[in-house]
Amino acid sequence: MNEAMAKWACALAEAELREPLPRRWAHSQGVAQRAAEVARVLGIDAELLISAAVLHDVGYAPRLAVTGFHPLDGARFLRDVHAADERLVSLVANHSLALLEAEERGLREVLEAEFPLLDDQRLVDALVYCDMTTTPDGEVTSVDARLAEITDRYGSDSLVGRFIRRAAPDIVAAVGRVETVLAAQPR
Helix, strand or coil: CCCHHHHHHHHHHHHHHCCCCHHHHHHHHHHHHHHHHHHHHHCCCHHHHHHHHHHCCHHHCCCCCCCCCHHHHHHHHHHHCCCCCHHHHHHHHCCCCHHHHHHHCCCHHHHHHHCCCCCCHHHHHHHHHHHCCECCCCCECCHHHHHHHHHHHHCCCCHHHHHHHHHHHHHHHHHHHHHHHHHHCCC
């Protein structure tokens, strides 16, 4: 694996998140660690998955938050400022069923027009798995605990709470698909 993209992504995420949002940086590092472990087992594009994992929340960085919707803000930053790999930008824009949250925010058409979904379900599922099995502090957790934590943090009636409620079945299904493949791998 050529690690140039992953090293660049890690340095960029650290530069944007470490100081202003240390907990978000811890989460991003944990998601990237999960991605490194999963990619080896799944035999998918490790560098791309690790890069998307560490950058998936870069749009939370205060200086990048234009729309307030972190997948869109992060993807635009990667595309417009860094001319990043198109697949990387798509993964960041659409991570963890972002289209459903974009719909809650009235931004679905914008997100779909600017950043079409990646046509590699295993890669998309792997990023969902990594994000949704990592706590805000970067520790491994279950998908159910993660969904509950998000709901508790934002409130069940908040925009994010509504999104998580709508997305939960698809998130659980994506995590399940990855767990099935992981369980079938020899130890």
